[in-house]
Amino acid sequence: xxxxxxxxxxxxxxxxxxxxxxxxxxxxxxxxxxxxxxxxxxxxxxxxxxxxxxxxxxxxxxxxxxxxxxxxxxxxxxxxxxxxxxxxxxxxxxxxxxxxxxxxxxxxxxxxxxxxxxxxxxxxxxxxxxxxxxxxxxxxxxxxxxxxxxxxxxxxxxxxxxxxxxxxxxxxxxxxxxxxxxxxxxxxxxxxxxxxxxxxxxxxxxxxxxxxxxxxxxxxxxxxxxxxxxxxxxxxxxxxxxxxxxxxxxxxxxxxxxxxxxxxxxxxxxxxxxxxxxxxxxxxxxxxxxxxxxxxxxxxxxxxxxxxxxxxxxxxxxxxxxxxxxxxxxxxxxxxxxxxxxxxxxxxxxxxxxxxxxxxxxxxxxxxxxxxxxxxxxxxx
Amino acid sequence: xxxxxxxxxxxxxxxxxxxxxxxxxxxxxxxxxxxxxxxxxxxxxxxxxxxxxxxxxxxxxxxxxxxxxxxxxxxxxxxxxxxxxxxxxxxxxxxxxxxxxxxxxxxxxxxxxxxxxxxxxxxxxxxxxxxxxxxxxxxxxxxxxxxxxxxxxxxxxxxxxxxxxxxxxxxxxxxxxxxxxxxxxxxxxxxxxxxxxxxxxxxxxxxxxxxxxxxxxxxxxxxxxxxxxxxxxxxxxxxxxxxxxxxxxxxxxxxxxxxxxxxxxxxxxxxxxxxxxxxxxxxxxxxxxxxxxxxxxxxxxxxxxxxxxxxxxxxxxxxxxxxxxxxxxxxxxxxxxxxxxxxxxxxxxxxxxxxxxxxxxxxxxxxxxxxxxxxxxxxxx
Numbered sequence: 001x002x003x004x005x006x007x008x009x010x011x012x013x014x015x016x017x018x019x020x021x022x023x024x025x026x027x028x029x030x031x032x033x034x035x036x037x038x039x040x041x042x043x044x045x046x047x048x049x050x051x052x053x054x055x056x057x058x059x060x061x062x063x064x065x066x067x068x069x070x071x072x073x074x075x076x077x078x079x080x081x082x083x084x085x086x087x088x089x090x091x092x093x094x095x096x097x098x099x100x101x102x103x104x105x106x107x108x109x110x111x112x113x114x115x116x117x118x119x120x121x122x123x124x125x126x127x128x129x130x131x132x133x134x135x136x137x138x139x140x141x142x143x144x145x146x147x148x149x150x151x152x153x154x155x156x157x158x159x160x161x162x163x164x165x166x167x168x169x170x171x172x173x174x175x176x177x178x179x180x181x182x183x184x185x186x187x188x189x190x191x192x193x194x195x196x197x198x199x200x201x202x203x204x205x206x207x208x209x210x211x212x213x214x215x216x217x218x219x220x221x222x223x224x225x226x227x228x229x230x231x232x233x234x235x236x237x238x239x240x241x242x243x244x245x246x247x248x249x250x251x252x253x254x255x256x257x258x259x260x261x262x263x264x265x266x267x268x269x270x271x272x273x274x275x276x277x278x279x280x281x282x283x284x285x286x287x288x289x290x291x292x293x294x295x296x297x298x299x300x301x302x303x304x305x306x307x308x309x310x311x312x313x314x315x316x317x318x319x320x321x322x323x324x325x326x327x328x329x330x331x332x333x334x335x336x337x338x339x340x341x342x343x344x345x346x347x348x349x350x351x352x353x354x355x356x357x358x359x360x361x362x363x364x365x366x367x368x369x370x371x372x373x374x375x376x377x378x379x380x381x
Numbered sequence: 382x383x384x385x386x387x388x389x390x391x392x393x394x395x396x397x398x399x400x401x402x403x404x405x406x407x408x409x410x411x412x413x414x415x416x417x418x419x420x421x422x423x424x425x426x427x428x429x430x431x432x433x434x435x436x437x438x439x440x441x442x443x444x445x446x447x448x449x450x451x452x453x454x455x456x457x458x459x460x461x462x463x464x465x466x467x468x469x470x471x472x473x474x475x476x477x478x479x480x481x482x483x484x485x486x487x488x489x490x491x492x493x494x495x496x497x498x499x500x501x502x503x504x505x506x507x508x509x510x511x512x513x514x515x516x517x518x519x520x521x522x523x524x525x526x527x528x529x530x531x532x533x534x535x536x537x538x539x540x541x542x543x544x545x546x547x548x549x550x551x552x553x554x555x556x557x558x559x560x561x562x563x564x565x566x567x568x569x570x571x572x573x574x575x576x577x578x579x580x581x582x583x584x585x586x587x588x589x590x591x592x593x594x595x596x597x598x599x600x601x602x603x604x605x606x607x608x609x610x611x612x613x614x615x616x617x618x619x620x621x622x623x624x625x626x627x628x629x630x631x632x633x634x635x636x637x638x639x640x641x642x643x644x645x646x647x648x649x650x651x652x653x654x655x656x657x658x659x660x661x662x663x664x665x666x667x668x669x670x671x672x673x674x675x676x677x678x679x680x681x682x683x684x685x686x687x688x689x690x691x692x693x694x695x696x697x698x699x700x701x702x703x704x705x706x707x708x709x710x711x712x713x714x715x716x717x718x719x720x721x722x723x724x725x726x727x728x729x730x731x732x733x734x735x736x737x738x739x740x741x742x743x744x745x746x747x748x749x750x751x752x753x754x755x756x757x758x759x760x761x762x
Contacts, residue, residue: 001479046617057622058461061635061752064619071638073617074753075467076460080439086456090471097478098382236427236454238445241438254442257452371442372455 004096005221005381006229008037008104008214009340014328015178017208022054022110025210026066030106033212038224044214045100046073048091050083050107051332053114063106080367081279082236083107084211084335085374089234091215101220107336108210130242135195139203139282141243141369143195146284148249150197152299155287157197159302161188163283164201164325166311171322173352178207178328202283207328211336213343228381229343232360233266235259239371250299252366254373255292259364266360266377270294273316273377274358275345277338279366280323286310289364290318293375312355320345320353335374338363346380385477386602386762387610389418389485389595390721395709396559398589403435403491406591407447411487414593419605425595426481427454429472431464431488432713434495444487461748462660463617464488465592465716466755470615472596482601488717489591511623516576520584520663522624522750524576527665529630531578533680536668538578540683542569544664545582545706547692552703554733559588559709583664588709592717594724609762610724613741614647616640620752631680633747635754636673640745647741647758651675654697654758655739656726658719660747661704667691670745671699674756693736701726701734716755719744727761 010032012025020028026049034041049063060074079086084107091105134140149155165185171177183201191199221228237257240246247253263269270293278293280286287301295316296304304310310318321327321341324334342361344350361378391413393406401409407430415422430444441455460467465488472484515521530536546566552558564582572580602609618638621627628634644650651674659674661667668682676697677685685691691699702708702722705715723742725731742759 058749058753060460060463061619061622061749064752065621070619070621071634072619073470073639073642074460074619075458075471075617077456078459079441079455079457082441089454090456090474093471093475093478093480096480097474099474099478236456238442238451238453238455240446240451241442253452258454261454368439368442371445372439 001096002098003218004092004231005216005218006213006231006343007216007221007225008033008039009343010036011176011211011337011340012209013176014207014209014330016112018112022108023062023066025110025208026063026106026108029210029212030067030104033104033214037214039214041068043102044069044104046094046103048075048077048087048105050077050087050336051109052078052080052083053109053111053331080372081331082335082365082367082372082374083332084337085363085365085376086236088213088336088339088376089236089374092231092234095215095217102214102216104212104214105336106210106212107333109330109332110208111206111330112208139195139198142282142284143198145249145288146197149284149288152250153302155302157189158185159306160197160202160283161185162305163280163286164188167280167319167323167325170320170353171326174322174327177322177326178205179326198282204281204324204329207330209328209330209333211333211340213336213339227347229346230379230381231376232379233262233377235261235375237373241369241371250288252288252292252370252373254371255289255364255366258373258375259293262375262377268360268377272360273362274360275317275320275342275355276362277319277321277323277342278364280319280325281329285366286318293362293364312353317355320350320355335363335365339376339378342378346378382477383479384599385473385612386597386599387594387612387724388597388602388606389414389420390724391417392557392592392718392721393590394557395588395590395711397493399493403489404443404447406491406589407444407487407489410591410593411448411485414485414595418595420595422449424483425450425485427475427484429456429458429468429486431458431468431717432490433459433461433464434490434492434712461753462712463716463746463748463753463755464713465718466744466746466757467617469594469717469720469757470617470755473612473615476596476598483595483597485593485595486717487591487593488714490711490713491589492587492711493589511625520576520579523663523665524579526630526669527578530665530669533631534683536683538570539566540687541578541583541664542566543686544661544667545569548661548700548704548706551701551734552707555703555708558703558707559586560707579663585662585705585710588711590709590711590714592714592721594717594720608728610727611760611762612757613760614643614758616642616756618754622750622752624750631669633669633673633751633754635752636670636745636747639754639756640674643756643758649741649758653741654743655741656698656701656723656736657743658700658702658704658723659745661700661706662710666747667699674743674745693734698736701731701736716744716746720757720759723759727759
């Protein structure tokens with residue numbers, strides 16, 4: 001097993017992108033990453049592409065053409081919202097294992113091209129036979145987790161809103177974010193209810209975008225850059241799809257499985273993490289995730305947030321990019337975007353959002369019926 | 382890089398399976414493979430799942446539950462008809478790289494559960510803006526390749542029919558095949574035209590089925606079995622999606638890219654291959670593929686077939702299982718099924734279809750607008 005480094009990063013701004021097709025988004029992100037790594041197309045030996053919803057042609061060959069790499073291998077992975085993490089995990093295995101020296105990953109989604117019917121058809125946040133008819137849409141699922149967390153631990157609507165306020169504050173400083181404006185607790189609480197207790201501003205948006213990374217083995221990485229960011233650990237966890245089969249509604253078991261694998265591989269503990277991106281598809285998600293990742297004890301996520309510990313300057317800054325909440329959430333791109341943003345932090349290139357002295361970062365995605373999760377741990381080398 | 386061996390294989394019979402759901406098919410194939418390897422569920426560290434069409438829930442977690450491995454990593458890959466090869470390629474990287482000792486792959490598809498509209502929507506054998514309206518359905522594509530091959534090389538309808546006759550002859554002896562009956566050249570040529578010159582019996586069918594393999598590193602494989610089948614080389618190739626962009630219509634460039642990678646990794650040449658499974662979705666496919674894989678020169682595929690060189694007992698027996706033609710073609714399962722069947726050949730367990738003394742085998746898939754292909758080379762250790 002060789003060490004694997006991120007030597008190039010690139011992304012499109014996230015948002016509603018009506019004037020570009022998927023091909024354009026993939027190209028833009030890929031060539032930015034290639035430029036960032038000072039490489040040429042011919043140097044890339046293989047690609048892993050992540051997308052959930054794209055269906056207008058077969059994604060692998062589309063990415064081959066959009067990157068100018070026709071002929072070379074392009075694997076397409078889909079693992080709901082964890083796809084963008086799992087492509088990095090698989091590319092990491094191939095480079096770390098010695099099969100390739102330099103590869104690229106690209107996560108992308110153009111959700112604005114997908115009709116609501118198609119999205120419902122493919123997003124499958126549902127178990128048709130048993131739970132779908134009970135209202136188990138995306139917001140429905142997370143509203144249930146929120147009410148149970150409130151019931152068991154006294155978490156409040158204000159604490160949920162504080163997650164949104166923090167992430168919008170960070171996102172306002174991120175040139176790639178979909179929503180670059182600050183919001184207040186009152187704006188969240190006075191907004192329309194989507195699924196009680198989740199208000200409009202407790203929910204992330206529908207987004208277009210693409211993100212690309214270049215990974216290289218320790219054998220060649222130093223030829224291209226001195227700022228090496230190591231992929232120190234990866235993990236992928238699963239859980240039961242039906243909520244009725246889950247052990248609890250206040251814990252994401254898939255996240256714990258994924259995090260344990262990544263912590264073990266990276267030989268670090270939660271207390272070692274300096275900065276993290278978690279999957280705040282809804283505000284309650286971040287509160288449960290910072291507990292499951294071990295940043296605070298179970299049940300304390302709301303209080304921990306209220307105390308400012310997840311803000312920049314706090315004990316463990318979370319979603320310094322703005323998170324899914326402010327960056328937006330192009331499904332297959334999100335996991336890759338988190339790693340892009342944590343690479344910026346570890347390089348010291350996060351500008352106004354920089355966490356001083358960040359050396360170890362963690363990223364985490366959560367998909368579908370909270371039954372799939374990817375975790376990645378990065379270290380400044 | 383460690384050697385990687387196949388130590389367990391299992392599959393459901395292929396066919397129209399109305400009385401089992403996807404979960405049942407995945408379970409059946411997985412537990413057969415586990416039994417074959419003398420392992421228990423707890424021994425499996427990670428899974429790679431391949432499916433193109435399944436959309437009733439997110440496939441990764443579904444496979445986790447159907448295999449009883451909830452919590453553990455399940456990656457879902459989709460690469461059109463090459464998915465079943467690409468899951469083996471990625472699992473191979475992870476085991477060969479030292480990240481896991483024992484993993485499973487499972488390829489599956491339940492095409493009979495998918496409506497024609499959904500299948501058209503997802504199969505995407507099309508380029509909507511430019512070529513779809515010209516009749517570029519699956520059969521339309523391959524009919525064009527066939528007429529061009531006939532024009533350039535004098536390939537005949539009789540030679541195409543001989544591929545179907547041979548593969549049905551082999552499939553008749555395969556208990557897992559969808560069609561277990563022999564056919565004649567006259568039956569092919571007198572059958573209804575689907576897209577000239579392709580008759581009904583020149584085309585493969587719509588099929589349900591699942592196939593699973595257990596892969597292990599050289600460090601542990603000998604603990605479980607003495608009959609080791611090594612994964613000696615893997616490759617994945619891409620091509621342009623639009624036929625207008627392809628260099629020729631009588632060659633599958635993606636197959637050549639994939640095969641070159643696999644030959645190089647396995648350190649073998651086409652002449653070293655003792656038996657092969659190729660992607661005979663249409664009879665013309667097998668003729669072009671045996672040329673592109675280097676079993677005979679370009680243009681000679683029809684004549685090579687007519688001379689019986691691809692029959693059992695010929696120079697290079699091709700599709701001894703019956704191929705997609707007789708086994709059926711559950712999209713995400715096919716690549717894995719080919720490796721299952723070649724493992725049987727190399728173990729000497731292929732019964733009436735056994736190729737005497739087979740030591741090196743090759744499998745090859747071809748997907749979508751012939752713009753993606755996976756190749757795997759196996760060796761008896």
